[in-house]
Structure formats: C-alpha cells, structure tokens
Amino acid sequence: MDYVNKNFAILKDKTFVRSLVFSFLAFFVAIIVNYFAAAYANKMASSSVTDVFLSNIPAFDVNILFAYGPILFWIFIFIVLLKYKNRIPFAIYSIFLFIIIRSIFITLTHLGPIPTQSAITHIDFISRFSAGNDFFFSGHTGLPFLMALVFWDRKSIRIICLLSSIFFGAIVLLGHYHYSIDVLSAFFITYSIYKMAEVFFKKEKNFFNLIKS
Secondary structure (H helix, E strand, C coil): CHHHHHHHHHHHCHHHHHHHHHHHHHHHHHHHHHHHHHHHHHHHCCCCCCCCCCCCCCCCCCHHHHHHHHHHHHHHHHHHHHHCHHHHHHHHHHHHHHHHHHHHHHHHCCCCCCCCCCCCCCCHHHHHHCCCCCCCCCHHHHHHHHHHHHCCCCHHHHHHHHHHHHHHHHHHHHCCCCCHHHHHHHHHHHHHHHHHHHHHCHHHHHHHHHCCC
C-alpha cells in the first residue's frame, strides 16, 4: 500500500510533472521528425541489395504478427508504466532519443525495398509508417530492447521485453521487411542510445530512486 501511495504522490511533484510534460512534447516532435525522415527515405530510395540471410530463406506471411504484435507489446508497456509512474519521463525521453537518432540514420543511406518482401495487408497506416524504405535500423527490434534496458532491474519485465525484441527481430527477417544488418545493429545502437539517455536525462533517471518496491 505504501508503494501505491508513493506512486501516486509523485504526480504532485512539480519537477516530475514538468519532466513528464516536456518528455511527451519531445516525443511528439520526434514523431514529426520521423515522418519527414521516412518520407525523404522513400523518395530517395534506390536499389535493393543482396543479404546473406534473406537470400537463403523465402519470405513468410507474417504480416499479422508484424502489424498487431507491436500494438500488444505497447499496451503491455503502457500498463507497466502506469505501475511505475516514476519511470515514465525517462522512458519517453529514451524513446524520443531513439526516434531522433533513427531518423538521422534512415536519411543517410537510401536502400530500396526488398523485392521478396511479404505484403502487409493489416492496418494500412502501419504499412505507410513502418514498411517503407526506412530500413536502418530496425525499430521493431530496437524499441523493445530499449524498454528492457529501462526496466532492467525488473526481471520479469526485462525478460518479456528481451523476448519481444528477439521475436520481432525474427518476424521482420522472416517477412523480409528488414535487412539482416538492420536487426543485428539495432541491439548495439539501442544500447548506445540508452547510455546517452542516462547522460542527457540524468534527472529523469534519478526519479527511479524516488519509489522503491
């Protein structure tokens, strides 16, 4: 009960609320930046390239998992963040940094779509925002791994996020939605992003210490 009281009491902390508001504002800015970066990547897309993994396995129809899987995952994260309210600002800022850095990456190299890519027939807006030519690096793989890092001290949450990251990494490869390097590099780049977030958003990370469970 004491944990529950503290979890709600933090919403009365002006510093926390300020960070909470600004983190969401930053997140929406990142979404806008990502939209234009993806549009630029689509416009500048060139030819596809060969891939050791994709060249040796057929494309599987996994578009349902590709489309609905992340939705279920983020519903889970939303519920988790409601429980651990003190982690919301840092989590959102981490996602903001992830999206901004990924937006920069996808504007640098303009690989074309994989010819054998499985069609996405579920949730049309996902096909516009997530299945264009914004390949490097995989958000499906990186974002769950980022959440695993944010909740690393919560074993059950960490395991679910890690398994989700591996699962979505496999899905985007089986559907030929990403090149192998997009998936493999996501783990290394995401870890670097997390370490950057710890430096840039140290105050928000310190909110973790306000509530112990």
